[in-house]
Amino acid sequence: MACQELEALRLGxxxxxxxxxxxxRSHAEAELGDDLSGPIEALTEATTxxxxxxxxxxxxxDLEEAIAATDPETDxxxxxxxxxxxxxxxxxxxxxxxxxxxxxxxxxxxxxHLLHEAFPVDE
Numbered sequence: 001m002a003c004q005e006l007e008a009l010r011l012g013x014x015x016x017x018x019x020x021x022x023x024x025r026s027h028a029e030a031e032l033g034d035d036l037s038g039p040i041e042a043l044t045e046a047t048t049x050x051x052x053x054x055x056x057x058x059x060x061x062d063l064e065e066a067i068a069a070t071d072p073e074t075d076x077x078x079x080x081x082x083x084x085x086x087x088x089x090x091x092x093x094x095x096x097x098x099x100x101x102x103x104x105x106x107x108x109x110x111x112x113h114l115l116h117e118a119f120p121v122d123e
Contacts, residue, residue, distance in 0.1 A: 005059045005087045007031040008043035009094070012052050015045070038062065049098045056091055063087060 007028040014025060036044065039058035046052045063084055070077045 003083055003086065004032060004040050005043070005056065005063060005083070006090060008036075008040045008059070009052065009056060009087075009090055011044040012046035012055070013094075015047050016049060016052065049094070049101065053091075053094060053098065056087070056094065060084075060087060060091065 011025065011028045011032075013019075014021070032040070032044070039055045039062060042055040043052065043059060046055055063080065067077065067080045067084060070080055
């Protein structure tokens with residue numbers, strides 16, 4: 001059983017970050033196989049943090065539906081529940097990454113503004 005959400009998120013994050021590590025990409029693609037569709041496929045193709053968050057939310061809905069349809073007495077149910085915990089953790093990490101990026105952007109804007117205040121330029 002593949003952790004589709006996590007591998008798809010890795011591929012999408014590689015797109016966003018511009019990471020070119022072929023071994024990571026090959027491993028993730030092998031885990032996912034050829035049968036990509038819906039939010040999993042969209043995650044692999046995402047190019048922004050916002051798109052990653054949106055598609056991960058949709059993938060979580062699908063995962064929760066799969067859990068609800070699975071017999072709680074099976075190993076598959078336990079695996080799916082564990083996968084849900086891991087994907088929820090990844091969702092929180094992605095939110096932190098987005099917040100940190102926005103904070104960096106704000107900080108750079110403030111530094112730029114402060115520089116212009118300290119060293120005005122005559123035009």
